Amino acid sequence: MAKRRLRVLLSEGGSTSARQAISVLGRAGHHVEICDPSPLCLGRFSRFVRAVHRCPPLRRDPAGYLGFVTDLLATHRFDVLLPIHEQGLVFARAPDRIAELSGVALPSYASYRTAVTKAGFSRLLESLGLPQPPTRIVISERELREIACTPCVIKTSVGTASRGVWRVPDRAALERAVRELHAADGFAGEVLVQDCVAGPIEHAQAVFDRGELLALHAYRQIAAGAGGGPSHKLSIRGDAVRADVAAIGAALGWHGALSFDVIRPANDARPLFIDCNPRLVEPMSAQLAGLDLVDLLLRLSLGEHPASPAPSRDGVRSHLGMQALLGCALRSGSRQDVMRECGRLMLRQPPYAGSAEELTQVGRDWFSAVPLAATAVILMAAPGRAAALAAKGWGDHLLDAAAIARIDRGFEPA
Template identity: 50%
Template sequence: MTAAPARRLRILLTEGASTSAREAVTALGLAGHHIEIMDPDVHCISRFSRFVRKVHRCPPIASHPKAYLEFALELSRTGQFDVLLPIHEQGLIFSKALHRIPEGTSIALPAYEAYSTGLDKWTFSQKMRELGMPQPQTRVIDNAADIPDPGTPFIVKRPMSTASRGVQVVKTKDDAAAARVQTGGEHGPIIIQDFIDAPLEHAQLLFDHGRFVAMHGYRQIIRGAGGGEALKESVWRLRVKTEMEKFAKALNWHGAISLDYLWKDETPYFVDCNPRLVEPMSAHFSGLDLAGLLVRISLGESPEEAPPSKTGVRTRLSLQALLGAALRHNSRIEIIREIFRFMTASGEYSDSVEELTPVWLDWMSALPCAATGLAVLVYPKTSHILPSRGWGAGLLTAESIRIIRDEIA
């Protein structure tokens, strides 16, 4: 049973459609905080929680970033919220407008230039090269037609993409041809990165103006829909901490940051950065309250360095597992088998705990998973639509990024 917090805070999340938002709701709700959400969709996944008091329907940042910002600022001016928590890439717009956040509403973000460096895959790669951090060999090209046929496998990705969307592995000439077609309709640079055959791992870190506060890591065991994890296991890599401390000090990082890396020969080869807190319930079940620490940093506190989280803790995301199984098999029988495995924590999910929709902690969290299960059983091809349905309105686009850069002061 979770103890009541020393102070019950009113927290406003900047979106409610992502898995990260859904898990932040659980972590903060268990601590007894009052949670409200902004989202263009009042039926977003985080809405279905006993911890959420209200969902504010806001303009979509994807198409109306200025209106989105003004909506958030107006809510903050009411004085009803202690903390504004950018839980996804909306942090970019708030980092540009930090001086406009009303007094009395706390937030933890780095400066706009630092946030932009973490968000853009190419500038992140350049900063890592400058700091001597390990990464696969990386270069940039200007035109999709210049994507080469592979001598050795490589990765093609856009500087701006979320949850592995826009990332393609090229191993054959057919893969290269497909990559040229899929990236040919988009403008801007294309990143080519050497392929390293190694396990994919993730780390979430908190910094207080460049000072390390906490870290949690996990490795992907089963891949789910949209590039996310269906099953993960906690790990601790000291080398990740030391490398990221260099990055955080160089950029005076303030708040949360999450990394993807390939772990090979005791070395993390960093491949992606998300300047935000990603899915904090794995850390929660591993004994580390990242969401709570981020709130404390937001309030201007300076928490002591947290001890390492427990390793070997397995957690699952049943919704991701369900959609991933439907995408892989397109078979009702296989979907039913997958549902049985994750509901009974058997097979590959043995000794794991549910982190995305923990029904025993929050009974309402079962509703989106149950509705999705029914949808893919009736029509398995629904799995190709559901992972991005309604979520794109909360993601940045090339145009919204331009507006934030050039028109918001």
Template identity: 50%
Template sequence: MLLPIHEQGYALSKIREAIEKHVAVALPAHAAYQQAHSKASFSRLLSGLDLPQPRTLLVRTSEDVLALDRFPLILKAATGTASRAVWPVKGPRELAAAVRELARCDAFADDVVAQEFIDAPVEHAQAVFDRGQLLGMHAYRQIARGAGGGDAVKESVDRPLVREHLTRIGRRLDWHGALSVDYLTPGANDVLYIDCNPRLVEPMNALLAGHDLLSLLLRVTRGVSPEALVPGRAGVRTHLALQALLGCAMRSGSRLELLRECRHLLMRTGVYRGSQEELTPLRIDWPSVIPTVFAAALLLVRPGAAERLVSKGWGDHLLNPESIRIIEGWNGPPV
């Protein structure tokens, strides 16, 4: 059994038919994977399905980007994560700086996404499909941000509208396997989709809410035809202590704020009231806490080390325009 957990799925989908002869794997056709992986292609998919997204313009040249004059806005390279390929722009000076970064990372090899900035809560939904049929979906809201904009604290929510939209996306793409989306909620019954990840992203909140997406994905991978899961409970709060500490250090740079955050984590107060740890659960896996304790000690001595820890730990394994060109151009021997 082969379970792609990150962007290696892009390369594996390219040779899916060949590897399926040797190992069980749940991946869609490569063309479908491309649509979900590229921010520009995902925006086009949303438009084609008449699904909501912020006001969006796809641009191809630096001159087109520099001509934008409605601020604030968000610029996105077609390839990359939210922490490395997204630039908030408040005015012309930041726009020029973002264009330089886009050029440096070869983003103009594809369309660049220019999107209206909307200040609204962020939510995420994770889903598992069996050849276009939605079998399970879980959604949660970001309660507190961590390093790189990731979720330090999250809480499960019930989103029937998102379930309906994901059903349509899965059918259009004939999706097979896991798919996750990010969206904004500017109103109680409004959603605006902003990103898509062709994989299962942090499924522990779903598990603790009674919605075991990982086991469902494993059954789909094995070729079993499981029944659709009953939706999980809303209001289940979880957190990642390491993300919370790194995010606190990057935002404040203050030892006092870090000490306060540590106290809230240990005492389960503030946003951590009633919350469960996802990554380093002390009671069932005490050695997993060691990296978090080490990071906390380091950050209390040098809060500025958070930037280095984040940049060192993330990014080397991510796709970029060059690696995508290599994958697309590969026509090697069958696997």
């Protein structure tokens, strides 16, 4: 564990990943500050956060965002910059500029660029001979219609938290997906079409030291919340994906955190990779299972080469209460269902019995209860507002294809 108290700057504060990292860092005694374009981001509601710096939005102004962060690092002298979300792409584009101001653990820009898009990751899997659902990549509506056979999954190449993903069971759903792709300018970039594969969704979180796998944590999605991400998790052994994850990290020369979504086919065959996130996604599951991935990132950021820690425990249950409530409201739209879910959450009745809260650990951080309580009150009064509340997590702190293109060009004006 990083022995001294560090000054840590998080690259954003609106995501569930950032909120969980704040808890891990704060409980370890580190000084935590965040920058985010929203003055009311999720991370603000924590007693561990010493300051919130309102920054330009990454998506609309990546150059302004980078300038803001580098000025902040220069004036406040942080020990570590922690790229907790897609902002890592901007930092990887200007590694020397960042490295002279703060410790940071990042791969090369080319490697990050490969991992940040679904098309890039799919091509990497193909080149390494690693398993994924049968996948085709198209760039037009005509091509999409020619190859799309239902049921299938359609994905834009850029997207986070299930944005830009359509599950297409029939032709009517395909027509809706095409209309929404046009509305979102989805055909401006590459579009993936994948065969549907039945089986549970699992997640793997890895930390690498210059291409060498240091640590791996895995968990199974027990139930989905808002946006399709897991609201209930069960930690599992990662043996089934360890060799493949190590091969991906070695091929990319990855330095820092890298996370994956996989499907384990119903016949219990080799898991299939379906997504990659070039960052640490929601680290609390690993923390509860005895593996401190955040501390490993801090040590790598400081230039250390830590030894591989003991593996995480399997069988640890955890949940995100806020995501569960939003998911309940989105599925049913019923006030009664939301109230019943609130009751089960408060009384720790199944499925919350024997499960630890990841997002709002009120006993250690009372201020974190504010967003959860506000979400519960709003949904009990108006369940139909669930979609708008969930969308707040998918804001201007995330990348889109246009922002990536500007970063590729070196932050030229739009």
